[in-house]
Amino acid sequence: MTIHSRVLPLARQTQARCQSCGLSSLCTPLTLTFQEMEQFRSLTRQAPPLHKRQVLFQQGAPFTSFFIVRSGSLKQSSRLPSGEDQITQFFLPGEWVGLDGIGDQRYPGSVVALETTTVCEVPFQRLEGDHPLVVEMRNHLFHAMSREMHHERMLVRLLLRRTSDVRLASFFMAMSARFQRRGYSPYCFRLAMSRGDIGNYLGLAVETVSRLLSRFQQQQLMATRGREFQILDFEGLRRLAEGEGRQAAHG
Amino acid sequence: MTIHSRVLPLARQTQARCQSCGLSSLCTPLTLTFQEMEQFRSLTRQAPPLHKRQVLFQQGAPFTSFFIVRSGSLKQSSRLPSGEDQITQFFLPGEWVGLDGIGDQRYPGSVVALETTTVCEVPFQRLEGDHPLVVEMRNHLFHAMSREMHHERMLVRLLLRRTSDVRLASFFMAMSARFQRRGYSPYCFRLAMSRGDIGNYLGLAVETVSRLLSRFQQQQLMATRGREFQILDFEGLRRLAEGEGRQAAHG
DNA sequence: CGGTGGCTTGAAGACACTCAAGGTCTGTGG
DNA sequence: CCACAGACCTTGAGTGTCTTCAAGCCACCG
Numbered sequence: 001m002t003i004h005s006r007v008l009p010l011a012r013q014t015q016a017r018c019q020s021c022g023l024s025s026l027c028t029p030l031t032l033t034f035q036e037m038e039q040f041r042s043l044t045r046q047a048p049p050l051h052k053r054q055v056l057f058q059q060g061a062p063f064t065s066f067f068i069v070r071s072g073s074l075k076q077s078s079r080l081p082s083g084e085d086q087i088t089q090f091f092l093p094g095e096w097v098g099l100d101g102i103g104d105q106r107y108p109g110s111v112v113a114l115e116t117t118t119v120c121e122v123p124f125q126r127l128e129g130d131h132p133l134v135v136e137m138r139n140h141l142f143h144a145m146s147r148e149m150h151h152e153r154m155l156v157r158l159l160l161r162r163t164s165d166v167r168l169a170s171f172f173m174a175m176s177a178r179f180q181r182r183g184y185s186p187y188c189f190r191l192a193m194s195r196g197d198i199g200n201y202l203g204l205a206v207e208t209v210s211r212l213l214s215r216f217q218q219q220q221l222m223a224t225r226g227r228e229f230q231i232l233d234f235e236g237l238r239r240l241a242e243g244e245g246r247q248a249a250h251g
Numbered sequence: 252m253t254i255h256s257r258v259l260p261l262a263r264q265t266q267a268r269c270q271s272c273g274l275s276s277l278c279t280p281l282t283l284t285f286q287e288m289e290q291f292r293s294l295t296r297q298a299p300p301l302h303k304r305q306v307l308f309q310q311g312a313p314f315t316s317f318f319i320v321r322s323g324s325l326k327q328s329s330r331l332p333s334g335e336d337q338i339t340q341f342f343l344p345g346e347w348v349g350l351d352g353i354g355d356q357r358y359p360g361s362v363v364a365l366e367t368t369t370v371c372e373v374p375f376q377r378l379e380g381d382h383p384l385v386v387e388m389r390n391h392l393f394h395a396m397s398r399e400m401h402h403e404r405m406l407v408r409l410l411l412r413r414t415s416d417v418r419l420a421s422f423f424m425a426m427s428a429r430f431q432r433r434g435y436s437p438y439c440f441r442l443a444m445s446r447g448d449i450g451n452y453l454g455l456a457v458e459t460v461s462r463l464l465s466r467f468q469q470q471q472l473m474a475t476r477g478r479e480f481q482i483l484d485f486e487g488l489r490r491l492a493e494g495e496g497r498q499a500a501h502g
Numbered sequence: 503c504g505g506t507g508g509c510t511t512g513a514a515g516a517c518a519c520t521c522a523a524g525g526t527c528t529g530t531g532g
Numbered sequence: 533c534c535a536c537a538g539a540c541c542t543t544g545a546g547t548g549t550c551t552t553c554a555a556g557c558c559a560c561c562g
Binding site for chain 2: 078081082086088089099100101102103104108109130135138141142143144145146147148149150152153154159160161202203204242
């Protein structure tokens with residue numbers, strides 16, 4: 001119990017690095033005074049880099065901390081009773097990992113690095129108490145979870161009744177938005193996950209993903225080279241994702 | 252604005268009724284002392300019954316309160332840019348309504364009663380501060396949201412790659428569990444939503460839902476009479492929902 | 503240089519959707 | 533109490549989409 005194995009106990013070193021993280025505006029709930037910042041840094045600690053395929057935590061492990069991605073990316077997958085793995089999430093820099101473990105005090109899925117990745121750890125215990133900073137942080141999490149809840153619900157329910165091309169287009173639109181929010185180009189990015197991962201996530205066969213990518217390329221919507229993706233016709237892709245020019249409602 | 256129109260300002264009357272609610276163990280985070288109970292009751296207020304098709308709140312309305320269902324049931328649906336309505340949730344007695352409005356301070360979907368329904372209102376403002384009771388309540392919500400988040404994610408991602416019969420079987424298993432948790436029979440229940448609603452929720456055409464119900468009946472898995480449902484072969488339905496005897500993984 | 507894993511492409515079949523029509527239930531007004 | 537209207541539900545036939553199965557390609561790495 002207590003704490004999962006791969007966390008550094010080096011809180012001091014941590015603080016120095018978190019300050020230069022470049023993501024602090026995303027890690028911290030609001031703009032903080034310098035003094036508050038000092039105190040806030042005490043909530044987090046730096047973990048050593050994860051290499052590709054390394055596990056951050058295992059499904060079922062006791063929930064102790066959550067994490068904020070500093071660089072790289074990860075995927076979360078849950079082993080189903082039937083033995084299959086279902087990918088439930090991808091994580092990009094600045095995003096919270098492990099929020100869904102709070103409920104049952106266990107991580108409901110395993111999270112592994114898709115490439116070399118660094119994360120900040122936030123021990124959940126440190127979020128207790130009534131210090132204004134901690135209160136602020138909890139509040140932020142509250143909002144984040146609520147938003148996440150609805151977003152997820154919408155997106156996926158939407159996908160349920162959509163054709164594969166709409167699903168994939170939606171996926172890229174979502175990714176594009178996430179990169180843009182991070183300050184990266186929304187038109188050109190690299191995704192570390194395999195076609196198989198994308199297919200698993202969207203509920204499509206690998207072959208379907210591959211075929212669609214070819215078609216998107218042919219339609220001049222996107223250009224693909226390995227795991228580098230470029231959106232050529234943003235509006236076109238958006239229209240496709242919105243479902244225009246495709247199947248209609250039936251409710 | 253400010254507060255949605257149909258809320259009673261009668262906090263006193265409310266308290267008397269919430270005490271005899273029978274759901275208090277679900278409404279309140281933990282077992283509370285009598286004194287705490289007194290204080291906690293001050294957090295909620297009773298709203299007048301909603302009749303069928305009446306709107307609890309509209310999509311986009313400012314978030315002020317959430318609600319706990321006392322009796323009856325509701326559905327939440329979001330209007331998509333394309334103009335379709337997507338049902339994102341059904342609510343049964345004892346369940347929280349409106350949690351997903353916290354994030355953006357607006358309700359992300361409209362909630363309407365599926366039948367005559369009563370709810371308790373919990374103004375969000377009353378959850379601020381550091382009173383131990385309020386802290387407890389927030390903590391409870393935190394956990395509830397986290398669980399919800401993961402549950403939703405799993406369930407729906409799962410459905411993405413499932414055939415229609417597995418989707419529908421999963422739906423009934425989930426409903427069954429929800430009724431059981433409330434102390435009702437897990438084998439026999441009435442669902443107030445139409446076939447169309449179920450189809451919309453699961454991403455299936457009405458016709459498919461109807462055909463599957465006929466098939467389930469023929470296979471002696473369930474018996475259906477209008478909106479009354481009876482699970483005849485619980486294990487069989489569970490096996491179907493788990494995906495055994497059906498399509499396999501490909502990841 | 504051969505092996506492995508990931509990716510792409512082709513062909514055949516299953517599944518769920520659309521369209522269409524008939525049947526049933528519910529609520530309302532005479 | 534009955535008749536009617538409208539919504540809801542069921543069933544059938546045909547079609548398109550996505551999956552599965554199969555094979556080949558490509559890049560990376562021993």
